Amino acid sequence: MVEKRWTYQKLPGTTEEQQAIDSLAQAINVNSFLATLLWQRNITEFDTAKSFFRPQLSQLHDPNLMKDMDRAVERLSRAIDKGEKILIYGDYDVDGTTSVALFYGYLKTFYPNLEFYIPDRYKEGYGVQRPGIGYAAEKGFSLIVTLDCGIKSVELIAEAKSLGIDFIICDHHRPGEVLPDAVAVLDPKREDCPYPFKELTGCGVGFKLLQAYNQYHQLPVEPLFEYLDLLAISIAADIVPITGENRILAHYGLKRLNAAPRTGLQALIKAASLKPPLDITNVVFGLSPRINAAGRIKHAYDAVNLLLSEDEHEAEEFARIINVHNTDRRQFDTRITQEALEMIERDQLMKSAKSTVLFKNDWNKGVVGIVASRCIEQYYRPTIILTESNEKAAGSARSVPGFDVYEAIEACSDLLEQFGGHMYAAGLTLKVENVPAFQQRFEEVVSRKIQVEHLKPLVEVDMKLPLSAISEKFHAIISQMGPFGPENMTPVFVAEQVHLYGTPRILKEKHLKMDIRQQGSAIFSCIGFGMAHFYERLLDGRPFDLCYQIEINEFQGKRSLQLQIKDIKF
Template sequence: MSEKRWLYRPIPESPEELQAVENLTRDLKVNPFMAMLLVQRGVHNFEQARTYFRPELPHLHDPFLMKDMEKAVLRLQMAMVRGEKILVYGDYDVDGTTSVALFYGFMKTLYDNLDYYIPDRYKEGYGISSQGIEWAAENGFSLIVSLDCGIKSVDRVDEALEKNIEFIICDHHRPGAELPRAAAVLDPKRSDCDYPYKELTGCGVGFKLLQALCLFRGIPLDRLFGYLDLLAISIASDIVPIVGENRVLAYYGLKRLNSSPGFGLQALIKIAGFSSELDITNVVFGLGPRINAAGRIKHAKAAVQLLLAETEEEATDFAFAINEHNNSRRQYDTSITEQALAMIQGDEWLLNAKSTVLFNNTWHKGVIGIVASRCIEKYHRPTIILTESHNRAAGSARSVPGFDVYEAIEECSDLLEQFGGHTFAAGLTLKLENIKAFQQKFEEVVTRRIQAEQLVPMIEIDLPLDFDAIDQKFYNILKQMSPFGPQNMAPVFSTSDVYLVGEPYIMKEKHLKITVQQQGSYQRFTAIGFNMAHHALFLRRDQPFAICYQIEENNYNGNKSLQLYLKDIKATVGAEQ
């Protein structure tokens, strides 16, 4: 019935963990299941629980703990005192455009002599471009603050120095062997940086520079915190861990987004059709793709113009244009995904491979990363989608849980022009004549490195749970564990010895709706499984089965009830532990 692996997170079992479960159950007045859930997430006592459930802005780290921060603040301050022209330079994706909107928007309240620049995805490519530096030189800029890019731009920064332009780099990608000769290089992933939190977004690093500038100049931090809605969008869309400092920033950023967002975000929320409170998932699937679409289809400058809009009318116009770009992006995405899947299905070697590398010179460069993710949904393995750009093959890579695609690409670097990225997502360019050799070498590297279980879709389950433990209080506390995201995902539970009550109901020919009851419990729940109609063929009223699910609240005509959002169903209890 199920082809997915159920992987259980370790359940607290050491004497210290069991004591922590007992203490939390007593001190927080929660049931033991909730206490176990908290211990799994590193919450062992009342104080840690208070920090976890009630993040506070004073919990943010001192920005001056970051390597080069003092240099960066002094150089920025000197530029302002001297009246230099400052250029805010950001990448064209969501993290880059929110970085520019936050940094430029805040700096504009302090200083007038500045502008911003977003490279063209197709003409200039990722990172610092020679064209961008040329533009800065022609327009009299002497300082560039780069956001979400620059850590590997050694040659470009040298190029800028020759034109008497200095850089402050704010990046969060992995550095190369050599750092650029910038006035300051801010990147918590520098090997010589002792900053306590390593997983900030590019926008987050820019925010830390502004936080340091505020502290240096005695500017109330509340003025800066007004821009946290933009930072929350970068955290959600860049799929970074939502623990530690990111959790604090996302928590307050979402509050801002739901109470008093800027005009641009207000217009975007409206055009995306959201009416209830936004969470990380809404941002990832509703706002992020629309902001990204500007750079994918036309030019990302439109996204920054939207985010910086100063009137409702201006914001509405930009939001409408960006939404149109997003509709175009969806059409490209759908047709290219169909072509990519057909290529795999029609090739015996590709079907049996442990990786996917596809090339088509007509594919739209702006959506190949999305297409790579779509291919992984069907064929669960590391995937790279390539298209032609400037007589080169340009590609986006995506990975599966547990497999470091960046390291696999790095092992093929002799065939590449350039590459960069993270564990689960990366970008690369290579000569067209190297595509076949790269496809074969990448397959060899993946085959050698990947473990068999990583090629099977996995559902990570927090705890086995009895239906009797599920009540409104339990759900209310679950809700307070948000914002959810990597390393703090919405809890997933499993329950065995579950029976059907009544018959399965199929909605829109593909979704499953069932009523379930656990043996020995009086509790009954409605359970919904999207795209799970096929399971109805195997369910029998007299046969027990196991389910894994998340708990959510259904609000129908003002009547609230708890229901289960199914992730998978297993015919027997033989779930993998």
């Protein structure tokens, strides 16, 4: 096993910082450990603490702060007033399908003349493509609203314009040097966009357009807020920071998902055997893979139809189909991951490289992103998995914390046909004959830019916390700091000089279960998933440092505090 490195969050280093923590602890009546956790999250005063613990939809930014929003609202309003045909065009992943379901679903409640379109992952590929524009031209659509795509489709949008088709782009990916010639380009990552929150999902940008449309026409907001369950799923699945506006939207979206989920999501929750209350983790590992599986294995229309379905029996049938897709996806994923790891194992140069770029022409395009993530679990470094699609090599990149894979791909752009994405995940297409040159160049770029510490798995620790500080009340307050996710992660603690109490056990040949105590503390039960490799070392009885999170374990109707092990150092 690769040894993990523990990095600690900043702790108060000056008297002023400690005084700020002490006065916050007093103002909101919490202990100094909890006040420090809040301080680490830039919450230093009563008012910011209040809005953190009690987020309000009224705190959302004015959508009109987004560059081009006035133009987007004007064009959408004109299309609706004149009865034009509008095509809602989305991507085939979770963010794209939830965007389409939200935008189309909401508009459909008062405007009938619209359709949605999602490109086929295998026949068309990502984003705005010719077949979609051809379909719009043939069927007489005069306005296309793109969601979670379009920011780099400069040539195709120019082509569409010559056919008399206007575009409103709602995207959140990094723009290229030239913006498409659309009526409006809504993307908070535009350099000239003053919108205060830059990390919205594609679904979030679509939501802001509808919010602005509602304001302009003085429509009630409640019917739009009914779609926040879809927005919460996009936020969870797209691994965006759960801070600022995303945290408010995720908070209310999860509330809706747990209290009154739409019919399709209700069916999917049941098919996934998830037990409410659902949190971000349940969405990421339970709902997202299923929604994604539709576009990976067959067509993403199945996912949108499920999300839009209002009939219980129909929704259950769509959920059943999607579950089958997900089972197929798992089988592909397992087989291809095994093949990919064997390719690395067989090649000494590849084993010692700073990056992984693998190509095999018969791999399933729908699972290459998942396979890239699986490879990182074994070989901790930026990874790209490519397969053949439409006579090109196409695939997905994933990165490790601290390394910008998008920038590294951009440095190889002369070898590529197309690319797009974020710091930690990207997609790319290139000529098959360019794959060897790309592998070499990407390795050179990564070797030059990556730092040694990026190649060691990272555990980010908030602080050292003695076991004696843990209580149900302490855990209850931490729970209120959610929803947790990037930039607001579930707190991670370290307890030093911990002793085993009794004998550890191995569950299902890979998980570790044990009881522990620290001087002056109660006995705590711990679970370490995939951590059976620590078993032998624990038996020698020496004290150790435990890296952990606090959670509630429910077993046979009883609830008790449990520590989930993140790592152990002897």
